[in-house]
Amino acid sequence: MPGVTKEQIAKAKEWDLLSYLQTYEPHELKRCGPHEYCTRTHDSLKISHGKWCWNSRGIGGRTALDYLIKVRGMDFVGAVEALCGYRAPPPQEQPKPKPPKPFQLPEASRFPSVMLSYLQGRGIHPELLQACMQAGTLYESRKYQNCVFVGRDPTGRARFACLRGTRDNFRIDAEGSDKRYNFSLLAADPECSRLAVAESPIDALSLASLVKLSGGEWRDSHYLSLGGTAPRAMIQFLHDHPHVTQVSLCLDNDKAGIMGMERLENAIQDNPELSQRVKLIYRNPPPAEHGKDYNEFLCAHTKAVREQRQREPAR
Template identity: 65%
Template sequence: MPGVTKEQIARAKEWDLLSYLQTYEPQELQKCGGREYRTMTHDSLKISNGKWNWHSRGIGGRTALDYLVKVRGMDFVKAVETLCGERGAAVRMPSDIPHKEKPAKPFLLPPENRCGTAAVSYLLGRGIDGEVISQCIRKGILYESRNYHNCVFVGKDSVGKARYACLRGIYGTFKNDVDGSDKRYSFSLPSADEDSPFVAVAESPIDALSVASLLKMQGEDWTKNHYLSLGGTAPRALLTFLHDHPAVVCISLCLDNDKAGILGMEKIREAVREDAELSRRIRVIVDNPPPLVCGKDYNELLKQKIAARYEAENREKTQAGRVCGMEK
């Protein structure tokens, strides 16, 4: 291959991902049980038994070379040179390298806009029920940011302290977590009953609120469930939520109906099975993605249901008008 020799490629492939990250980016590793690790940048990227797998993207490999190319998007030649030390990046032994971890950024909620009508209008436009929105605002888990008028979805710990927040732009496609957020405490809307045994789990706050809105739309008591957003597909937030809510025994997995969502539901089941306390307590885990014909996520399903109801109501009005006209 132009630029690198077969010998260099062979040397580069000697680096497994765990050794590479332990050597050069230890701050990127987080232990998640036994001999398994996950990366801080991609919490669904797991490293175990000499292999790595980025579950949310459905890709994986064995070597650091695979990782640099498939995950970091590095050119193959540059990745080989990096691992072989031709550019000075990976030539020293681990004991020679001083590690300086970056200080964690403090978690600070964005300033609130006192008039949050733009965020409310945006969510209403996405089909979220007004009562569901009001409940979130009253509980202090939803507001509009002052500077950019984003929706701010707040996650709190078991004592009510804000530990996480994600932003959703109301004028475009902007999405981001606030710096310093702890994804173990992702956004959740609690049940009216503290001891509710039910939790509905979605990937995003808007999908979680869409599930609540659909239940209300169907005439069901939507307040009997807890609603949790994972902030993705990783099980971390759900495991923390379940340990903080010991009354929960029934889980409805309302993740997206796509490859990442289906794989995410499998990983959640696996994580619950591997947890000694939860494996004994949890009685029911139901895979409940939206029907694929209605879109891949629950907000798409909600908007289709609203449109169908609106169309049916208009048909009824039109038919009623024709009947009245005939009677005259």
């Protein structure tokens, strides 16, 4: 064949695609299974057991020569020369990153009965659910009937939403959510000095429900969900509520929660403004004998109260 010899062609065909990419384009490789790779440019192009297949185009092969011709669009001579070291293949065109989608709340259901039944089944007090619905921080989505927990900034603008399944363990943040403004339950007094911090919205509501069930006034404190254990939502809340001087860290009683509480405490102490203002920081995980988080603690508490009432003689 003009331009290349039989020996060069034979040498080029010795290259399998995985070896070629590992040698010349390691940045293109991405592991997607125990024995499978894909490329960063084409995530539907899978490489496994000596073969490759570009699933979205329905083409494949064994060798790097096939890849350079079928995927990279090189002619046969150019591909052989590239694999024999005589000519570098043209650079891959990097896909342009997709712009982030704007934040948008899911459409609400007109009748949130599924959400209310689910959260009351988790022990959340009805008074708290009504308070959140009136504040516009909780509703049921029309599609799939998920719980939607909304986070708002100090102006009242919705900036965050997380969806929680009512029939399974589905949970996800709405696209475009700003996690600095997570779900919160505010005290009656805007100048309240106390804040309780939990990992999830349901745990934050469980904390307030426990106060309510014990005869206390749940509106005497702010409650904040972090959406995990990262400190950014807490730091933002403290900046937005300058009267808070006491923080109770009520994360899960497990390794991640304990490490998270240490991280949160350090985040306050490392902030010059907050370390001067926040004088009391309590680590207050739920009792280990009643589960790892505050919703499990609440459910155990309500079950114990119910069983106690059943044992009491009728009057």
